[in-house]
Each structure stands twice: as structure tokens, then as C-alpha cells.
Amino acid sequence: MNQRNKILLSTKDIITKGEKDIYLNINLQRTYNEFKKSEYDNDFDLQKQFNKERNASRNFRIYGVVDSVSIDCDNIELKVQYGSNLIKTVKTKPLISVAMPSINVFGKKKGKYLIELDNYDKYNNITIVISNVPNTNQPVNAFKQQLVFYDAEGVFVDYGTETIELGEDGQSIEIDNNFPFFYDKHWINKDLNLSSIMNISQLEYYSLLGMTDVSDTPENAPEDSNQSGSEPGITLP
Numbered sequence: 001m002n003q004r005n006k007i008l009l010s011t012k013d014i015i016t017k018g019e020k021d022i023y024l025n026i027n028l029q030r031t032y033n034e035f036k037k038s039e040y041d042n043d044f045d046l047q048k049q050f051n052k053e054r055n056a057s058r059n060f061r062i063y064g065v066v067d068s069v070s071i072d073c074d075n076i077e078l079k080v081q082y083g084s085n086l087i088k089t090v091k092t093k094p095l096i097s098v099a100m101p102s103i104n105v106f107g108k109k110k111g112k113y114l115i116e117l118d119n120y121d122k123y124n125n126i127t128i129v130i131s132n133v134p135n136t137n138q139p140v141n142a143f144k145q146q147l148v149f150y151d152a153e154g155v156f157v158d159y160g161t162e163t164i165e166l167g168e169d170g171q172s173i174e175i176d177n178n179f180p181f182f183y184d185k186h187w188i189n190k191d192l193n194l195s196s197i198m199n200i201s202q203l204e205y206y207s208l209l210g211m212t213d214v215s216d217t218p219e220n221a222p223e224d225s226n227q228s229g230s231e232p233g234i235t236l237p
Helices: 046-056 202-209
Strands: 060-068 077-082 085-091 111-117 125-130 141-146 162-166 172-176 185-189 192-194
Touching: 060 125, 077 111, 085 111, 111 125, 125 192, 141 192
Parallel strands: 060 185, 060 192
Antiparallel strands: 060 111, 077 085, 077 125, 125 141, 162 172
């Protein structure tokens, strides 16, 4: 502990005293403590750190409401696929909400779902497939969701981007990856409105089944919903 001495001038004392020189031996040496490396190298730019963690994360939560005019959607199976590769299956649950009715105007029950993908860097997109609903005539429905985006030159696009780019072939590429990000997860809200007809072409249907030879058509394959005679190939929503 450092000792402090108070010097009282003779002229300020209550009794006048003679003045004399006093020599004090004071140690004026000072010590220095170095900061630890981790303390002065930290990046204190919160926005920069947020963007860094957001772009590095490959944890996704895809959720939403499932609705249909023809079937109840509170207990149906959703297949999460990349092409014909099955990633996982999830079941919908009854929708309980004060913000929206749980039954639509057609008297069919709505459902909700949650797809959890952690450290998922195998594919850049997934397809949610609804098919083979028991005791119904519900046709195949498929909904594609892009997870990781690249621009026309193949460069990774930072999350939080909403834009449209033109590819080398002149086709527009829509980039929308401004997903909310918290708890180290990208949260993607995607409501699924099931169509009463197959919302994909037969070619896309065969791709989901892993079939490369379209002449080998399964007996229960749905008819192509494209009945106009134009070239098949309905874009996945």
C-alpha cells in the first residue's frame, strides 16, 4: 500500500514556525502491466461480428403453417429431400393459435411444422415433399427452399441479401436470404398451401423418386398436371 504524506506549510500552521529545508526520498518508479493479446485483438464491431457469425452458421429452422382445401393437415408426413435423397421426415402438428383460426373456410384442419437442420452443409437447397397421404386422394406437392445462395459468378452471397441478378444466359436469379438470425440459427418461415393437383411436372416427380429412365413409369405415378400440351416443367414454388 502506498504511504501518503501531507506537507503543512509553516505559514499555514496555527503557530508560526521557522522554515527549513526538508528532503524527501520518494520512489518515482512506475510499473506497467501489458494487456493480454486476446483483450486488444478482439473485434468490437458488433455488426461485423454478427455478419461473421451469420454467414458461418449452417443451422436452419424451417417452419410454417400447412393448409389444404381437401384434406386435414394436422397429422401428415413431410419428407425433406435433396433430389431423391431423403434427409429426414417430420410430422405436422395441430395448429393452436389465437392469431389465426385452426380450421379453414372449407372445414379442413390446418397444421404446423418445424424442420430442424443443424450443421447442415451437405446441400445448398432442400425440397419439402407431401405425398401418399393415407385415405386421401391428395396428389404429390413439393416445395423447394434455397438455403445457401451464390451469385451468377458462383461467389457466396452474404445472408441478409435481397436482390435479382442476371446470369450469363440472361436468366434472372432471385436472391432472397434475409432470414432472421438468432440463437445461431437461420429461421425460415415457409407456409405450405397444398394444391388439389400435382404442383410439379412428371419429370420433377421422377427426379424425386430417383428415376433417370422416365419410360420406367410406376403404376401409381400421378398424371402430369400440365394438361395444356406445352412443354412440361413447372417450377417448384
